[in-house]
Amino acid sequence: MKVAIIGAGPRGLWAAEELMERARQRGARIDLTVFNDGPLDSVSGPGAFQPAVPDEWLLNVPASVIESRLGSFNSWRGAEDAFPSRRTVGEFLVASWRALFENVPYGCSAEFREFAVTELVPDGGGFEVGGTLFHEVLLCTGHAQPSPVQGAIAAYPHTNLDSISRDDVALVRGAALTFIDVTRYAQAKTFYPVTRSGRLMEVKAFPTDESVLAPAFRRLGDAILQSGSYGEFVGALTEAAQAVLEAQCGDGDVTAVINGDDFTGDAAEELRVSLAAAEGRRPWTAALAVGYAFRALYPQIVERASFGGRDTLGGERFYGLTRTLERVAFGPPPETARGLVAAIDSGRVRTDVLGRGGEDLAALAREVGATVIVDSVTASPGVVKGTLVGNLVAAGLAQTYDGSALMVGRDGTVVGQEHLAAAGRMNEGWILGHDTLRRDDHEVIPAWAARVSAAAMGQPERVHGAPPLTARTEKWAEELLADPEACQRLLDNYSSPVNVLDPGPMESNIDELVSAGASRGVEVKVFFARKANKGLVFVDTVRDAGHGVDVASFDELRQVIGRGVPGERIIVSAAIKTDELLRLAIDNGVVISADNRDEYDRIAALAGDKIALVAPRLAPDPDTMPPTRFGERLDDWAAHLAEPRGNVRVVGVHAHLHGYAAADRSAALRECMELTDVLRSAGHAPEFIDIGGGVPMSYLDDAEQWAAYQAAIQTQRAGYAAPFTWKSDPLTTTYPYHQRPTRGEWLEQVLSGGVAEALIERGMRLHLEPGRSLLDGCGIILAQVAFVKTRSDGLPLVGLHMNRTQCRTTSDDYLVDPILVKRTPPGAEVEAYLVGAYCIEDEVILRRRIRFPQGVSAGDIIAIPNTAGYFMHILESASHQIPLAKNVTWPSGELDAIDVR
Numbered sequence: 001m002k003v004a005i006i007g008a009g010p011r012g013l014w015a016a017e018e019l020m021e022r023a024r025q026r027g028a029r030i031d032l033t034v035f036n037d038g039p040l041d042s043v044s045g046p047g048a049f050q051p052a053v054p055d056e057w058l059l060n061v062p063a064s065v066i067e068s069r070l071g072s073f074n075s076w077r078g079a080e081d082a083f084p085s086r087r088t089v090g091e092f093l094v095a096s097w098r099a100l101f102e103n104v105p106y107g108c109s110a111e112f113r114e115f116a117v118t119e120l121v122p123d124g125g126g127f128e129v130g131g132t133l134f135h136e137v138l139l140c141t142g143h144a145q146p147s148p149v150q151g152a153i154a155a156y157p158h159t160n161l162d163s164i165s166r167d168d169v170a171l172v173r174g175a176a177l178t179f180i181d182v183t184r185y186a187q188a189k190t191f192y193p194v195t196r197s198g199r200l201m202e203v204k205a206f207p208t209d210e211s212v213l214a215p216a217f218r219r220l221g222d223a224i225l226q227s228g229s230y231g232e233f234v235g236a237l238t239e240a241a242q243a244v245l246e247a248q249c250g251d252g253d254v255t256a257v258i259n260g261d262d263f264t265g266d267a268a269e270e271l272r273v274s275l276a277a278a279e280g281r282r283p284w285t286a287a288l289a290v291g292y293a294f295r296a297l298y299p300q301i302v303e304r305a306s307f308g309g310r311d312t313l314g315g316e317r318f319y320g321l322t323r324t325l326e327r328v329a330f331g332p333p334p335e336t337a338r339g340l341v342a343a344i345d346s347g348r349v350r351t352d353v354l355g356r357g358g359e360d361l362a363a364l365a366r367e368v369g370a371t372v373i374v375d376s377v378t379a380s381p382g383v384v385k386g387t388l389v390g391n392l393v394a395a396g397l398a399q400t401y402d403g404s405a406l407m408v409g410r411d412g413t414v415v416g417q418e419h420l421a422a423a424g425r426m427n428e429g430w431i432l433g434h435d436t437l438r439r440d441d442h443e444v445i446p447a448w449a450a451r452v453s454a455a456a457m458g459q460p461e462r463v464h465g466a467p468p469l470t471a472r473t474e475k476w477a478e479e480l481l482a483d484p485e486a487c488q489r490l491l492d493n494y495s496s497p498v499n500v501l502d503p504g505p506m507e508s509n510i511d512e513l514v515s516a517g518a519s520r521g522v523e524v525k526v527f528f529a530r531k532a533n534k535g536l537v538f539v540d541t542v543r544d545a546g547h548g549v550d551v552a553s554f555d556e557l558r559q560v561i562g563r564g565v566p567g568e569r570i571i572v573s574a575a576i577k578t579d580e581l582l583r584l585a586i587d588n589g590v591v592i593s594a595d596n597r598d599e600y601d602r603i604a605a606l607a608g609d610k611i612a613l614v615a616p617r618l619a620p621d622p623d624t625m626p627p628t629r630f631g632e633r634l635d636d637w638a639a640h641l642a643e644p645r646g647n648v649r650v651v652g653v654h655a656h657l658h659g660y661a662a663a664d665r666s667a668a669l670r671e672c673m674e675l676t677d678v679l680r681s682a683g684h685a686p687e688f689i690d691i692g693g694g695v696p697m698s699y700l701d702d703a704e705q706w707a708a709y710q711a712a713i714q715t716q717r718a719g720y721a722a723p724f725t726w727k728s729d730p731l732t733t734t735y736p737y738h739q740r741p742t743r744g745e746w747l748e749q750v751l752s753g754g755v756a757e758a759l760i761e762r763g764m765r766l767h768l769e770p771g772r773s774l775l776d777g778c779g780i781i782l783a784q785v786a787f788v789k790t791r792s793d794g795l796p797l798v799g800l801h802m803n804r805t806q807c808r809t810t811s812d813d814y815l816v817d818p819i820l821v822k823r824t825p826p827g828a829e830v831e832a833y834l835v836g837a838y839c840i841e842d843e844v845i846l847r848r849r850i851r852f853p854q855g856v857s858a859g860d861i862i863a864i865p866n867t868a869g870y871f872m873h874i875l876e877s878a879s880h881q882i883p884l885a886k887n888v889t890w891p892s893g894e895l896d897a898i899d900v901r
Contacts, residue, residue, distance in 0.1 A: 198355025779868025
């Protein structure tokens, strides 16, 4: 999907970050182009946050609200002052853009184009921008240029003001924040501001202890949201302002401020009083209290009044209220106001004509002796004629609300369009308070990014983790999961969770390994690693296929013997072996992997007058592969087995290796053959070499998904990507869920380079002990959804009737997407973590966040696919005395023999 964002200001940055982050977590493929009418280090249109703006131009909102994917602005700059220079904010925005271009998600692209977009040309389902067709376009064009005043100097860019000399007298149109900036930079000896209201802005102030007001503001915020009329709305706002005034021990009439009836007639004195109150030199005024209440309740006000909500709050009357309170709530910080008061007191700023903004400016300039006129008024919010947005409206491609604000949906999509969206000042009036720096999850940009990223996915309706890792499933599993009632019957019969086992794929997995060996002329025998799954159906399957079982405990061996597997087709590979286990193996002619010389001697002692079958375990040369705790070195075995014993027959050589590298197996086989040569020279007669397990498999068919996940988790570890794992878990130790080669192809590589020929020359069989790869496709966990809720901080959770040990190995997590078996009506999309039954905070089933596009509800079923290998049983526990999961064979639907008592 090709996406264009027009405008590289704070809103454009937020949109780009949101879109790329969702692409990262959803596996979407997006080519993003960001258009701006200036270079990257001029990121805010008219220049409010350019890194080149004067240092004395201060931020007007608390620095604490500014953030990007780089983190918080304060952390980035290493300071906490509330109102730093806007230049520093501009530097932060530039750094954030550069970080975005350096951290583009796998499979996506992002580029910046310095290009002034003046028109959008509809083309099919998208729009042509700058000669390129885009599937989606987002307008973040910010402030339009104000209508020029003849003969006036525009305040932006600030370099315009360099033409003003120290001898000039300036008449300044406007008395708000830009006017203050003009006085802090321009060199004129005198400034005469003019405005229609005749008033200056109130100073921004904050209560001594905001937490004291929190309970009242929670209640009054709800009242704002539920207000059904202008009177109810104003009543809640008035009560909030009065609470602030009382908490600050202030004085004044908050109702007069809200009604706009509080003007004393002396704007300069009002400013002095406002500053003194903000600095704690006098009690708070009613104006400060109303300003703080309006700001604190602004999120609820925005939600209540946006998207046409103001129509039920008095329409234009309500909008008039917001214009009145902008002067009260969004004025300068104390440091900036202090400079203005000083300028007034020194006579450098004169308020003589402050209220005469409706008159002819040229005449006023002559009256006060002004030598220059400065225009510090920004363009009105909403749609401005002659701009890109204004032209879209004129062409009938967009609609306005009350003839001024661009109408969009909740996700920013322009009314009447499907692939064009807008977010920013052009929406003001339809959406209240489109602040350029504050980010809120309820605003249109996150919703826009969610819609566009979903549309850029291959399968947007499929349940998936962040990012997607689609399970490779077998036909039997697909048929079962397509039958919700069959799944529910299993849960009803055997409780949740239930392990469903189908041995069918096991047979083809065995054949693949045997055929790969045969293609190289090597006889291969497969010994199923019983520890991978306790289901006896798999023992029966490997027995009937003419192969064997690898066991690691007394009970495993007892059960396998009980299923009729001959002793010579069993190997005991346990790291620690009890005498009870060794006696059972000796009595039944089972091959024992002797881990060390002490164990070999103990086997000989226990054998007595019987014959013990042994395969000494070799620890390969640590210079050729990682050190291992299993086995002993070749020279140690050679010395210890120099003399055969009458009651111990060395029938083979064994190795237990870590990892999956074919080259390591080839090297180990060569060293094992060296040992067999030494053993034969000493009078032993080994017949096979067993290189243990570690036969690789792949849970995923899509290599791109695995690469995308690896890139995403690395970006999260580096601190840039939004966390998509539980408590930002780095998941540093996980199975390679996609790898090549696997099984047969892998074994052919192991036997290449003369290894097969060397085995054939010695007449040696090759034994393998796969567990995971032999059970590939053989099992599914089904679990019932118990609840859907949120954590105390609002994080969505889906509770399952199971615990985390019932799908866990020694690695950090199971990294395959679950499958939702829906038994309830579709609902709203939710992204949540799956949590389990144990009473601990970190009782999480899967540590990636899971997206449910059609919702999830209690009574639905979560299927965790391809879990027969290790995940069901290797760490399962019955803590809290919760019974272990039952194991059911499929398609019979009956209990596996391991659970029949």
